[in-house]
Amino acid sequence: MIYFFTIILVALIISSYKRYVPVRNVPCLKDGCKDLNATILDIRDYNTTNNRSEDILNIPYAYLRRFNHEISDDNIHVIASDKLELNLGLRFLLKKGFKVISYEIANCPCKKGGFEFGVR
Numbered sequence: 001m002i003y004f005f006t007i008i009l010v011a012l013i014i015s016s017y018k019r020y021v022p023v024r025n026v027p028c029l030k031d032g033c034k035d036l037n038a039t040i041l042d043i044r045d046y047n048t049t050n051n052r053s054e055d056i057l058n059i060p061y062a063y064l065r066r067f068n069h070e071i072s073d074d075n076i077h078v079i080a081s082d083k084l085e086l087n088l089g090l091r092f093l094l095k096k097g098f099k100v101i102s103y104e105i106a107n108c109p110c111k112k113g114g115f116e117f118g119v120r
Contacts, residue, residue, distance in 0.1 A: 022083070023090040029077070029102045038075040038101055043089040048081055048106075061089045068096055078103040 029036075042049055042058040049058055056079075059067050076098050080086035086103055093100050 018091055019084055019087060021087070023087060023094065026090055026100050027102050028108075029104055030108075036075065036077060036101065038077040039072050040077050040079065041071060041093075042079040043085060044079065044081040044106060061085050061092075064089065064092055068093075068098075071098060073098070075099050075101045077101065079106060080104075081106055 040056045042056050043061045043064065044058075045060050045062075046058065057071065059070065061080075071093075076093065078086065078089060078093070078100055080089055080103065082105065086105060090100055090103065
């Protein structure tokens with residue numbers, strides 16, 4: 001019985017780590033990646049995105065596993081709606097071997113001035 005609880009506890013710790021611990025060595029860019037030569041990947045839901053630019057590749061996190069072959073092998077700048085979606089998306093992309101060089105959280109309080117959180 002104690003082994004069962006130990007396995008459950010380890011599974012919960014690993015799940016929490018993947019969701020809530022920020023990914024290291026991927027910086028947050030407040031103003032987007034205007035100066036970078038990178039593919040912009042928007043992993044927000046289709047309903048929450050308001051950009052219809054052809055320069056931005058929109059693949060929601062829920063569809064990344066199915067459509068990751070459409071992402072180019074260039075440098076990638078990720079746009080996410082919150083930290084949870086960002087952490088899961090970055091871990092998936094890095095696991096698949098993509099070069100994620102930066103990220104941006106839409107409607108982030110750090111864009112409005114003041115403090116910047118989650119930069120590692």
